[in-house]
Amino acid sequence: MLDARNVSARQGRKHILHDISFSAQPGQVSAIVGPSGAGKSTFLKAMTGDLAYSGSITLNGQDIAQARLADLARIRAVLSQSTPMAFPFTVIEVVRLGLINSPGQDHIAQSALARVGLTGFEGRFYQELSGGEQQRVQLARILAQVWRPLGDDGVPSWLFLDEPVSSLDIGHQLQVMRIVRDFASAGGGVVMVMHDLNLTAMSADKVLLLKDGRAIDQGNPSTVFRNDQLSHAYECDLFVNRTPSTYAFILPQSAAPS
Amino acid sequence: MFSMDRPIAGDRSRSALRLTCALVVLLVLTCIAGLAVGAAGTSLWSALGDLTAGRELSLRDKVVLWEIRAPRVLMGVLVGASLAVSGAVLQGLFRNPLADPGIVGVSAGASLGAVAAIVLGASLPFATVLGTWLVPVAAFLGAWCATLLLYRIATRAGRTSVATMLLAGIALTALAMALTGLLVYMADDAQLRDFTFWNMGTLAGATWSKISVAALLILLPLSAAPFLASGLNGLALGEAAASHIGIPVQRLKFGAILIVAAATGAAVAVSGGIGFVGIVVPHLLRLASGPDHRFLLPNAALLGASLLLMADLLSRMIIAPAELPIGIITAILGGPFFLFILLRQRGIVDL
Ligand SMILES: Nc1ncnc2c1ncn2[C@@H]1O[C@H](COP(=O)(O)OP(=O)(O)O)[C@@H](O)[C@H]1O
Ligand SMILES: [Mg+2]
Numbered sequence: 001m002l003d004a005r006n007v008s009a010r011q012g013r014k015h016i017l018h019d020i021s022f023s024a025q026p027g028q029v030s031a032i033v034g035p036s037g038a039g040k041s042t043f044l045k046a047m048t049g050d051l052a053y054s055g056s057i058t059l060n061g062q063d064i065a066q067a068r069l070a071d072l073a074r075i076r077a078v079l080s081q082s083t084p085m086a087f088p089f090t091v092i093e094v095v096r097l098g099l100i101n102s103p104g105q106d107h108i109a110q111s112a113l114a115r116v117g118l119t120g121f122e123g124r125f126y127q128e129l130s131g132g133e134q135q136r137v138q139l140a141r142i143l144a145q146v147w148r149p150l151g152d153d154g155v156p157s158w159l160f161l162d163e164p165v166s167s168l169d170i171g172h173q174l175q176v177m178r179i180v181r182d183f184a185s186a187g188g189g190v191v192m193v194m195h196d197l198n199l200t201a202m203s204a205d206k207v208l209l210l211k212d213g214r215a216i217d218q219g220n221p222s223t224v225f226r227n228d229q230l231s232h233a234y235e236c237d238l239f240v241n242r243t244p245s246t247y248a249f250i251l252p253q254s255a256a257p258s
Numbered sequence: 259m260f261s262m263d264r265p266i267a268g269d270r271s272r273s274a275l276r277l278t279c280a281l282v283v284l285l286v287l288t289c290i291a292g293l294a295v296g297a298a299g300t301s302l303w304s305a306l307g308d309l310t311a312g313r314e315l316s317l318r319d320k321v322v323l324w325e326i327r328a329p330r331v332l333m334g335v336l337v338g339a340s341l342a343v344s345g346a347v348l349q350g351l352f353r354n355p356l357a358d359p360g361i362v363g364v365s366a367g368a369s370l371g372a373v374a375a376i377v378l379g380a381s382l383p384f385a386t387v388l389g390t391w392l393v394p395v396a397a398f399l400g401a402w403c404a405t406l407l408l409y410r411i412a413t414r415a416g417r418t419s420v421a422t423m424l425l426a427g428i429a430l431t432a433l434a435m436a437l438t439g440l441l442v443y444m445a446d447d448a449q450l451r452d453f454t455f456w457n458m459g460t461l462a463g464a465t466w467s468k469i470s471v472a473a474l475l476i477l478l479p480l481s482a483a484p485f486l487a488s489g490l491n492g493l494a495l496g497e498a499a500a501s502h503i504g505i506p507v508q509r510l511k512f513g514a515i516l517i518v519a520a521a522t523g524a525a526v527a528v529s530g531g532i533g534f535v536g537i538v539v540p541h542l543l544r545l546a547s548g549p550d551h552r553f554l555l556p557n558a559a560l561l562g563a564s565l566l567l568m569a570d571l572l573s574r575m576i577i578a579p580a581e582l583p584i585g586i587i588t589a590i591l592g593g594p595f596f597l598f599i600l601l602r603q604r605g606i607v608d609l
Binding site: 050069070074077078080083086087088089090091092097098110122123142 | 266267268269270353354355488491492493494495496498499501502503504505506544548549550
C-alpha cells in the first residue's frame with residue numbers, strides 16, 4: 001500500500017504542501033483532485049521521489065526516501081503531465097525505454113502498444129504524433145515498465161499518473177480509465193491526478209480533494225463530492241447529482257440553464 | 259525468437275548493426291588510403307610487395323611508412339573517434355543535437371588548460387611527476403571545468419535551454435580564449451614555439467611517443483562511453499522520467515561530463531582545435547539509423563575516425579606538397595552543416 005503521513009513540501013522557498021496524509025490501496029484506483037495550483041502535481045512528485053518533503057511516504061512498506069531508484073523502478077511507473085523527447089525516436093523505441101532494466105522482454109513493448117490502441121504506430125516518429133497520441137505512447141511505456149500488476153511474490157506494482165487523460169478525446173479517456181481499472185483489478189495500485197470530476201466519480205474508488213496544498217477531504221467519491229465541499233474547493237457553485245447507477249455527476253450551477 | 263525473424267517496424271537496431279559493419283569497412287579503407295597517400299614518393303603497394311617477397315624495406319620507405327604515415331593515421335583514428343564520441347555524449351547529456359565540444363566552449367577550456375601547462379609548466383606543482391602527461395592532463399582539467407560550468411549555467415531543473423547553452427558557449431569560449439591570449443603574451447620564446455606547434459591543429463606532428471600518451475587518455479573514455487548508452491537513451495525522456503525508469507541520473511551526468519572532458523581534452527591536447535566532427539558525425543548517424551546510443555556511440559567512433567582521416571587526406575592533397583591545417587577543412591565542411599541543423603531546429607532555438 002501507499003502511505004503518506006504528514007507530508008509537507010516546498011518548491012524553492014514557497015511552502016506548497018501542508019501536512020497532507022493520504023493512503024492508497026493496491027487493487028484500487030485512487031484519484032487526486034482539486035483546482036489548478038492546489039498542489040496535485042507537487043504531491044505526486046513527492047510520492048514519486050522527485051521532491052524533498054518532510055513527513056513520511058512508504059510504498060509497499062518501503063520508505064521511498066531510502067529506496068534505491070532501480071528498486072523503485074521495478075514496482076512503480078510514473079507518467080508526467082507531458083513528456084517532450086529529445087531526438088527522433090520511433091514509437092517502439094520510446095516504449096522500449098520502459099523496459100530498459102528488463103533485458104530480453106522487448107516483446108512486451110508491442111503488447112503495451114496494443115493495450116493503448118496504438119498497434120501499427122511502431123515505426124512512426126514520436127515527435128510527429130499529436131499530443132494525445134504522444135500521451136498514449138508514454139502510457140504504453142510505463143505500462144511496459146510494470147507490465148505485471150502483481151509480482152510472483154505478491155508485491156503489487158503501482159502506476160502514478162499526472163492527468164493521464166488531459167489531452168485525450170472522450171473515447172480514449174474512457175479507454176485509459178479502463179486500462180487503469182484493469183490494472184487495479186489485477187492487483188496493482190493506481191494513483192492519478194485528475195482534472196475531470198465526472199470522469200473521476202465514475203472511475204475512482206477513492207479521491208483526495210486538495211486546495212491550497214491542504215487535504216480537504218478523502219474517501220469514496222460519493223462522500224467527498226458534496227455540494228458545499230466542491231463549491232468551497234473550486235470557489236464556484238457546483239451541484240452534485242446522482243446518475244441512476246449511483247455515480248455522482250457534477251453540474252456547474254452558473255452555466256446550467258435555469 | 260519471433261522478433262529475430264521478423265523485424266518490427268520502427269526497430270532500427272538491425273540497420274544500425276549493418277551500418278556498423280559498413281563503417282568498419284570504410285575505416286579500413288580510409289586507413290589504407292592514409293598509409294598509401296603522401297607527399298613522399300613512397301608507395302605502400304611496392305613496400306608491401308617488397309615485404310611479401312621477403313626483401314628488406316629501404317630506410318626511406320620504412321621511415322615514411324612507419325614513422326610518419328602510420329602514427330599519423332593512428333592519431334587520426336583516435337582523435338576522430340574521440341571528437342565524434344564526445345559530441346554524441348555531450349548531445350545526449352544536453353538532450354540537444356547542437357551541443358558540440360568545439361561550439362559550447364569545452365574545447366576552448368581544454369586549450370586553455372593545455373596552454374597553461376605549456377606556459378606555466380615548470381612552475382606548476384606535479385609538473386615533473388606528470389612529464390609528457392602534463393599537457394593532456396591539463397587539457398582534460400580545462401575541459402572538465404568548462405563542461406561543469408556550462409552544465410550549471412544551461413541546465414535548470416533538468417531542462418537545458420538551447421539558447422542559454424549556445425550563448426554560454428560563446429561566453430565561455432571568449433573567456434577561455436582571452437585567458438589563453440594572456441598566457442601566450444606572458445610566454446617566452448621557447449614556450450611560444452611549443453605553443454605555435456601545438457596550436458596548428460594538424461595531425462602532422464604525430465609520433466609514436468605522443469600516441470602512447472594520447473591512446474591511453476582517449477581509449478579510456480571511449481571504452482567507458484558504451485556503459486552510458488542506455489542511460490543516455492533514458493535521459494532523452496528528461497531527467498525526472500529517466501530516474502523513474504531506474505536510471506541513476508546524477509551518476510550518469512557525472513560520468514558523461516567526465517568522459518566528454520577526458521576525450522575532448524586528450525584530442526585537443528594532441529591535435530589542437532579540430533571542430534565540427536562532434537556535431538556532423540552523430541547527426542548523420544541519427545538520420546541513418548536513429549538516436550539509440552547503444553549503436554550511436556560505437557558508430558560515431560568509427561565514422562568520426564574515417565571522416566577525420568578523409569579530411570586529413572584532403573588537407574594533404576589540396577595544396578600538395580604543402581598541407582592545410584585539418585581544422586580548416588573540418589570547419590569549412592562542418593560550419594554550413596551546423597547552420598543547416600540550426601535552421602531546421604529554429605523552432606526550439608528561438609530566444
Ligand atoms: N518549480 C516550482 N517553483 C515554484 N513554485 C512552483 C513550482 N512548481 C509548482 N509551483 C507552485 O506550486 C503550486 C502547486 O503547483 P502544482 O502542484 O503544479 O499544482 P496542480 O494542482 O495544478 O498540479 C502552484 O502555486 C505553483 O505555482
Ligand atoms: Mg498539475
